[in-house]
Amino acid sequence: MDIVSELKKGNRRAIARAISMVENNEKEAKLIIKKIFRTSGKSMKIGITGPAGAGKSTLINKTSMELNKLGYKTAVLAIDPTSHITGGAILGDRVRMTESTDSGTYIRSMASRGATGAVSTSLRNSIRILEYAGFDPIIIESVGAGQTEVDIEKIADITVVVFNPNTGDNIQTIKAGLTEIGDVYLINKSDLPGSNQLFDSVRDFIGMSEKNPIVMMTSTKSNKGIAEFAKKLEDLMKIRQKTKTSDEKQQLDLELRDIVLNNVKNKVTTMLDSNKSYASYLKKLQSKKIDPFEAADKITKGII
Structure with a gap:
């Protein structure tokens, strides 16, 4: 099969194959990217990051369903911390996101392979493949460890940082690099005790930054704030569309x-x-x- 024309039709098997090529075979990857590169760069890329246990996968599952209701065709790339022994990725994310696949979302787990901040060439090229197959926006879920969160900003047009009152996130831990990068800060699992205090301290602390980000509360358990979050993402995408060309130039640099x-x-x-x-x-x-x-x-x- 001509993989590029199958991608254009949105053939899911072709997408899976092309992403595997991009992950594992540099020679084949170069050939595909050569063919599709000129049309790339139009889809919005939303990076969602935050500490492990913040509930990102379930949140992304529900948010992508809301975005699809608003008329978008969403894809998700979940970057998994790699098992260094087998090189395999933990596929828990896929299991947690099955509902959204039924609503048309394409989900793919990618091993981070220990790449700096898990943001490697294969991620950028996987985004191009999904874009060529007609997905927009593309959500990138990154592992909440080390440098990852800060690196996601190099690739995403919109960065969302997710916290949850249970992980013992206090302002000290939040300070570490995450406070400069977010366009939106979510206090997820907001049905848990301590969420109001966390919301206030995040707002007080992050309100001082020049980005003037949005701080919101969500709960995937009670569906609270999810539709509002999707709507907020839609507003941000419209704003970012205006600076998309210059943002892309910077990302390509x-x-x-x-x-x-x-x-x-x-x-x-x-x-x-x-x-x-x-x-x-x-x-x-x-x-x-x-x-x-x-x-x-x-x-x-x-x-x-």
């Missing part, structure tokens, strides 16, 4: 840098393995005749 730096890193790694001066400086370092900075400077000069 970051992507190109990522790819170039990665290429250079791979080349240098290969070179070091067979580089005689590297081996001799390493010996000097190991016998403490030279310090690591001096050794690195000398090797770098030789390479560049």
Whole structure:
């Protein structure tokens, strides 16, 4: 089958195959992207992030159903923390999101492979495939660990940060990078005790930032605030549409840098393995005749 024309028709098997190619086979991925790249960049990308246990999957499930009711065709890419032993992704998300698949949402779990902030080339290209297949918006759910949340902002047009009163989120933990990136902050599981205090402290703390983000309360258990959240996303998408072209230019700049730096890193790694001066400086370092900075400077000069 001609995978590109099948993608255009929105064939789900073709989408699954194309995303697998993008994840696992660089050569095939390059061929697909070459064909579809020119038309890319039109769909809205919504990044949803926050600590583990904040209830992101159920929230995304219900929100995508609301967006579909508003006439959108939503897709979800859930980035899973990878099991380093098997390289497989935890597929719990899919199980929690079955309802929305019935309403036409396309859901795919992707292994983060330990990529910096789980935002790797394969994610950007998977977004392009879903976009080519007619999905808009595309929701990216990211793992709430380490750098991930802060990196999602490089790719998303709208960033949503989800908190829940149960995870012991106090303002100290929230400060860590998450307060600069959100366009929307959600206190999810708002039927739990402590949500009002969390809402107030998030609003007080984040209200001071220049982004002037929206702070809302949602509960997937009682469906409270979900339709309002979807509507708020629709409003934000309309606003962002106006700056989409310049935003995309910036995103492509970051992507190109990522790819170039990665290429250079791979080349240098290969070179070091067979580089005689590297081996001799390493010996000097190991016998403490030279310090690591001096050794690195000398090797770098030789390479560049």
